[in-house]
Amino acid sequence: MEMVRPAAIEVALAVEDEIAGRIEQAKSxxxxxxxxxxxEAELARRRYMNVDPANRMVADTLEADWNDRLRRLDALQQEHDRLRQSDQKLLGDEARTRIRALSDDFANxxxxxxxxxxERKRILGLLIEDVTLVKSERISxxxxxxxGRTTSLEVDKPKPMALVRKTQPAVVSVIDELLETCTDQEVATRLNELGHTNWQHQAFTARKVALVRTTYRLPSRFExxxxxxxxxxxxxxxxxxxSQTTVHQWGRQGLLRRQIYGHDHRCLYEPLGDVVLVRGTGGRKATQPTFITGQATGQGAM
Structure with a gap:
């Protein structure tokens, strides 16, 4: 924006020159x-005029071809006249005034x-003669x-894609810490609440957390x-x-302490240690099973 002001007139003239050159190319x-x-129309006419009139089938074919060439010629002539009038309007005084006004309103x-x-690339092509890049620790x-006006600047080298797609160490550390108490889905929810995103600036999901966990070899919640x-x-x-069904039922009832590690309520159970199972009873006076600490009898669970 700063450099275009002293070159505004040159830009406007270059725009006009380019438009005029392209119009001439299209006209040619x-x-x-x-x-x-x-x-082709004249050639078709000669073929028709030279045919033997007695050979009506050939004469009809050549006449049809001649008429087709004439129609095509007429269509091209009409299109040429229409475009010529349009080009004259494009390079008229009003159009030139609008082109010159672009230099005063370039920023907008x-x-x-x-x-x-x-279109922005075409504008740059009109503004800039050439660009030289010198690659060292940074790019000049x-x-x-x-x-003739010049300017110079320096920029950092583009990062390799492997580094661009790399998850920030701070985010990996947070994921590793959250996995101690959370599932992948819970970790994703917590990361989003903290404002973290992945390398594409997208919100985390359970699948994205699992991908980071696998990439950086972080132990899963299950492990x-x-x-x-x-x-x-x-x-x-x-x-x-x-049975396993009984264990899961006791877990849902809170009789067994469990830890969720995945979706669909997948869980692991805390060990009971040296306990004896006292089964509950059904009927009117139903009782829940209980676990008591003690040595197991020779007959197993009571």
Whole structure:
């Protein structure tokens, strides 16, 4: 924005020159098409005039071809006349006035959301003569504008994609800490509450947390609980000599202490130690099973 002001007149003139050059190129192409169409129409006319009138089938075919060439020539001529009038309006005094006004309102044009990227690139092509890049520890950029003015600046090298996609160490540390007490989904929820995002600036999900956990080899919630000695439903069922369904039911009722490690209420159970199971009774005076500390009898659970 700062550099365009002294070069505003040159930019406006360059815009006009480019438009005029493109109009001339389009006009030249249209004239070549017209010339080719006239030649083909004349060739078709000669074929028709030279045919034997007695051979009506060939004469009809050549006449139809001649008429088709004439129609195509007429369509091209009409299109050429229409575009020529449009080009004259484009390079008229009113159009030139609008083009020169662009240099005074360049900032608004450049920042307009309706201007597409390809148009901004064309604007840069009109502003800048050439750019030289010198790569060292940083990248030096030397820009030469049309009209001779130059400027230089330095930027950092682009980071490798492996570093761009790398999760911030602070976020990895938070995930590792949260996994001590939370599932992947709970970790994602907590990260979003803290304002953390992934490398694409997207909110965390359970799947994204699992990906980070796998990439950085963080123990999962399940592995952490197992390392503390927690048991699966099958292991605890075998210890108590009951079914897994009974173990899960007791867990939901709060008779067994459990820790959730995944979705669908997947859980592990805290070990009971040296306890004896006293089964409950049904009927009117139903009682819940209880666990008492003591040595197991030779007959197993009571």
């Amino acid at each position: 192409m249209r004239l070549k098409q017209l010339e080719r169409a006239r030649y 044009i450049w920042n307009d959301s309706r201007v597409e990227s390809v 950029i030397h820009v030469r504008f049309r009209g 952490r609980l197992r390392s503390r000695g927690l048991l699966t439903g099958a292991e605890l069922a075998a210890q108590l000599e009951v």
